[in-house]
Amino acid sequence: MGADETITDYLDEHYEHLATQARAIWERPETALRETFASRLIADDLAANGFEIEWGVGGMETAFVASWGSGEPIVGILGEYDALPSLSQDATPERRELVPGGPGHGCGHNLYGVAALGAALALRAAMQGAGTPGTVRYYGCPAEETLTGKTYMARAGAFDDLSAAITWHPGYANTVWSGSSLAMNSFKVHFHGVAAHGAGAPHHGRSALDGALLMDVGVNYLREHIEQDSRIHSVITDGGRAPNVVPPEATIWYFVRAPKRKQVDAIYARVLDCAKGAALMSGTTYDVEFLTGCYDLLPNETIGAIMLDKMEALGGVAFSDDEMAFATALQASLDADTIELARREVLHEAATGTTADHIGDVLCRNVIRPSDQPRILHGSTEVADVSHIAPTANLLACCHPLGSPGHSWQITAASGTAVGFRGMDFAARVMAMTGLELMTDARALRAARDEFEAATGGLPYVSPLPEGARPQ
Ligand SMILES: [Zn+2]
Structure with missing residues (x-):
């Protein structure tokens, strides 16, 4: 049996379990640095599968690093799990707050954290099955929404010995993130x-x-x-x-x-x-x-190309008719201009030749090749700090309907349903397979490192945090 098949089998077998974990975190949304439940849930699962857990990384109680295996390569999978204030919402296609004014997973980080968990567990299973040397790390990164977690973990040196890092984010297209950020x-x-x-x-x-x-x-x-x-x-x-x-x-x-x-x-x-x-x-x-x-994000094209190959080999996301129906009802809360603008944005960031049909009207089932002339995203992410410490690649997987605004109740709604879990499962597969490739293909890892050295000019990462800054 091929190693990628071990990953597929593992994630087939654990689909319901991972969906349950994502739903549990969705039901108990915790904002930045308060993610006690989510971090514990994920860390317990990793510990039960032989990972060693280090808590309190970077001076944050809800930050952890989980490691399995030994020696090099060391591949890190980044997970996030914080919610946003004021985005409480039921898993319904119409606006229905669960807790008035309460927090909600309006950026889908319940999916983010659990896809990374599924990837780490599936990668471990494949390596154990084949006797592959190397170390798998899960990075439990709190407080992304306040751009705190990874920056403070980076200052503490948590990413310093990584051979490569991989991560993802829920979106409305399936693609590799090729642009930079501010x-x-x-x-x-x-x-x-x-x-x-x-x-x-x-x-x-x-x-x-x-x-x-x-x-x-x-x-x-x-x-x-x-x-x-x-x-x-x-x-x-x-x-x-x-x-x-x-x-x-x-x-x-x-x-x-x-x-x-x-x-x-x-x-x-x-x-x-x-x-x-x-x-x-x-x-x-x-x-x-x-x-x-x-920092500004440095997407590693070498690892991005491996990710894209894996995405294309998997063929995209197979949303069911029920999932499509829910997403269609949810999308009806958005006006036509918003949806059209989103479609144009995806086309703008996609390779030449990508068509609106390829993207789909509601949920994207296909893999979209990124443009070779990527844009700067006018937001910021502290995944960028990791990308200046080790070669890092990032994918997007469809988890909510086309046009859903970032940080919105529509994303909270989709992230608590099978629509979100389906995209999450796809991301877990791609990350595990990409991780395995990096564990076993020394030439690919070398090429990723060479690209990284050229992009950073060999300059070491210097934390942007002044002395005395504390996570808050
Ligand atoms: Zn986010």
């Missing part, structure tokens, strides 16, 4: 002034809110002089309590993003100069609270 810093600037009566004694006051507002004026002028594709956005999280009290405290929270890590560092320095100038103008002081930062 590097980012997230930080708050706290201004400190002097309170005074707003009308009676304003001359005694020094407004911290003035500091925050003047800083943002400076940043708005700066915006014209930063590289294309960079982004700066802010919110004032504390602007004082009442108009008749000169605000003694104010806080403004920024995300600074750019195509390359070095560009973020440069823009960040200039944004901090705006804070300095604003403090001088307003007679206030300030301090900076650095929350998190991440």
Whole structure:
């Protein structure tokens, strides 16, 4: 029996079990750094299958690394399991909150974590069956939604000895993620002034809110002089309590993003100069609270090509008629323009010759070849940090209807049903087979490493986190 068949058999046999695990995490959504139930559920399954678990990686209680096997190669499979606030939703095609205002799996990370679990277990089964040397790692990465987990795990050196890393994300197409994403810093600037009566004694006051507002004026002028594709956005999280009290405290929270890590560092320095100038103008002081930062994604094309081969060999995702019917009813909650825009986006990111028929109207059953001229995704992910430490590849598998907006109740709904479980199962198969190929084909692994060295210019990963930054 071929090793890929062992993987197929294992995942056929464990389909119901993995669906049950994904549903259990979906039923108990936990937001960033509170994922006690989800992390424990996944780690227990790994421990029961001979993996050794290390908890508390990177100073986070819900972060763990599970290892099985010994020696090289060391292939890491990344899992996430955090939910999002305010996206509580039943597994129904119409809007129905389960807990008013409660959290929900509106990014499908219940599927994300469990597909990675299925992949790690199936890869272990295949290696054990064939006596293949090497180490399988499952990375239990909490708090992706706050871009915290992997960044702090990376600073702790958790990925340093990896030969390669593989991961995925739920989406509405089956493809390899070939584009980059933006590097980012997230930080708050706290201004400190002097309170005074707003009308009676304003001359005694020094407004911290003035500091925050003047800083943002400076940043708005700066915006014209930063590289294309960079982004700066802010919110004032504390602007004082009442108009008749000169605000003694104010806080403004920024995300600074750019195509390359070095560009973020440069823009960040200039944004901090705006804070300095604003403090001088307003007679206030300030301090900076650095929350998190991440790199730009470096997709490894060598591993991506192996993934694509495995996806094509599997032939895509076989959604049942029931799954299709549920997805069609769910998609009816979206307007036609949103769906059309999504279709055009998938086509834009796909190889020349891909047709709308190939993508499908509701659920994508086929494998979409990515364009050889990939775009920059204008979001950020801390998978990017791993991609600067080891060759890393990422796939997307269809888990919700075409057009479902990111972080939406529609994704929560689909992620609690067989629609999501079917895509999750496909991702688990592709990741396990890709992992096995990397374990057994030294030439492919070497090529992935050479590509990685060329892309990073041999520069070591330097954590974007300043000394003293703590996960929060
Ligand atoms: Zn996500």
